[in-house]
Amino acid sequence: MGMVTPIGIGVKAFTDGLHAGRSAITRISRFDIAGYRSQMAGEVPNFLPEAFFTGRQLRRLERYAQFSLAAAQMAVQDSGLDLSQENKDNVGVSMGSAIGGIGLAEEQHGVFARDGLRAVSLTLALSVYGGASNCNIAIDMGVTGVNLACSNSCASGAMAIGEAMHAIRHGRAEVMIAGGAEAPIYPLCYGAFDNIKAMSTRNDEPERSCRPFDADRDGFVMAEGSAVVALEELGHAICRDARIYAEVAGYACTNDAFHMTAPLPDGSQAARVMALALADAGMSPGEIEYINAHGSSTPLNDKAETLAIKTVFGADCRIPISATKSMHGHSLGAAGAIEACATTLAIHHGFIPPTANLENPDPDCDLDYVPGIERRQSISSAISNSFGFGGINAALVLRAMPR
Numbered sequence: 001m002g003m004v005t006p007i008g009i010g011v012k013a014f015t016d017g018l019h020a021g022r023s024a025i026t027r028i029s030r031f032d033i034a035g036y037r038s039q040m041a042g043e044v045p046n047f048l049p050e051a052f053f054t055g056r057q058l059r060r061l062e063r064y065a066q067f068s069l070a071a072a073q074m075a076v077q078d079s080g081l082d083l084s085q086e087n088k089d090n091v092g093v094s095m096g097s098a099i100g101g102i103g104l105a106e107e108q109h110g111v112f113a114r115d116g117l118r119a120v121s122l123t124l125a126l127s128v129y130g131g132a133s134n135c136n137i138a139i140d141m142g143v144t145g146v147n148l149a150c151s152n153s154c155a156s157g158a159m160a161i162g163e164a165m166h167a168i169r170h171g172r173a174e175v176m177i178a179g180g181a182e183a184p185i186y187p188l189c190y191g192a193f194d195n196i197k198a199m200s201t202r203n204d205e206p207e208r209s210c211r212p213f214d215a216d217r218d219g220f221v222m223a224e225g226s227a228v229v230a231l232e233e234l235g236h237a238i239c240r241d242a243r244i245y246a247e248v249a250g251y252a253c254t255n256d257a258f259h260m261t262a263p264l265p266d267g268s269q270a271a272r273v274m275a276l277a278l279a280d281a282g283m284s285p286g287e288i289e290y291i292n293a294h295g296s297s298t299p300l301n302d303k304a305e306t307l308a309i310k311t312v313f314g315a316d317c318r319i320p321i322s323a324t325k326s327m328h329g330h331s332l333g334a335a336g337a338i339e340a341c342a343t344t345l346a347i348h349h350g351f352i353p354p355t356a357n358l359e360n361p362d363p364d365c366d367l368d369y370v371p372g373i374e375r376r377q378s379i380s381s382a383i384s385n386s387f388g389f390g391g392i393n394a395a396l397v398l399r400a401m402p403r
Contacts, residue, residue, distance in 0.1 A: 002074025003227040006042035021354040023207040038199035040206035042223025042329025062104040067226035068133040068181030079230035092146030092173040094164035095134040096156030096180040098333035101127040103186040153388030158336025162251030179228030180337035211357035212295030212323035213365040220296045223329025227337040246344045250281025256391030267308030277395035290382040292343040295323020306365045326356035336386035343384040
């Protein structure tokens with residue numbers, strides 16, 4: 001695994017961030033936030049592109065692509081894979097993003113309006129589309145296999161990992177570099193979400209603004225970041241004596257077909273996606289020992305997700321549940337990949353990450369949501385949920401590998 005997140009860069013720092021259980025949400029520093037209703041975000045601190053890229057690479061990689069490629073490089077290094085020894089046709093890439101490199105487009109539109117077309121960056125056309133992430137990874141690593149770009153709002157990262165798993169399962173690849181990346185903290189992009197009043201306005205207490213399943217939640221908190229995993233066919237991993245964090249066992253996606261921003265109130269399609277992912281894994285609900293919730297901290301989503309979990313796991317479900325967005329914020333298309341990594345680390349290290357700021361539980365969200373301190377617990381299998389605008393739903397089932 002490799003990740004660039006507000007709570008840590010790289011596996012160790014990210015794991016330490018989960019253990020700490022503290023929110024990394026701060027007041028936005030990247031542009032003048034005066035006049036915005038919401039004024040905070042999960043910015044990635046201390047990211048030094050020079051540590052990952054040459055000057056030539058930096059000239060063609062904007063922030064979104066930098067995050068994704070840096071996370072991919074860390075994932076391959078963490079995996080111990082030597083790609084020079086692999087059949088490059090059997091190594092693919094699958095990446096998700098909701099908005100791709102739109103931040104550069106926003107910046108360059110200002111240049112265009114002020115100085116005209118000839119002043120616009122020559123890299124613009126190659127930077128703004130969703131495939132800039134997966135294609136740059138493939139070029140950097142020289143891998144020529146399956147190459148996918150997934151752009152399904154906030155479920156994109158989870159779907160990219162799920163589709164990568166299916167590519168391996170169906171014999172189209174032996175190794176897949178998969179995950180999500182997002183860099184949305186720009187004045188217009190951030191303002192578009194601010195305009196639709198989807199984000200929290202707890203500006204006087206940024207670190208307490210993202211509070212999934214709390215009665216006082218008032219909207220999601222935007223973030224940036226990336227997470228990438230190296231997936232391998234099991235036999236391939238065993239042959240090289242790889243360290244295996246967990247198995248991606250099941251995946252599914254559905255759509256509410258209801259509304260562009262509001263979830264289906266009864267959570268029925270969110271429930272169906274969990275049931276389908278379990279079926280894809282050949283597992284029953286009773287085998288799940290931890291749920292990493294989408295937990296966006298919006299009034300409608302958290303209530304609908306609670307109903308969906310009850311539908312699948314029973315009204316008296318006592319499976320521990322947490323929402324790590326409370327710490328790292330909602331990085332849109334990268335969120336599902338970041339949370340898949342958090343779920344994997346929970347399985348690998350035997351702990352339930354906390355839900356920061358869960359201080360006044362909503363009576364409508366009356367499940368075993370783990371509040372501000374982690375819970376030590378062995379976990380053999382878990383499910384990670386991702387839901388997004390447009391009614392898209394995705395779920396990943398992960399389980400521990402037998403020792």
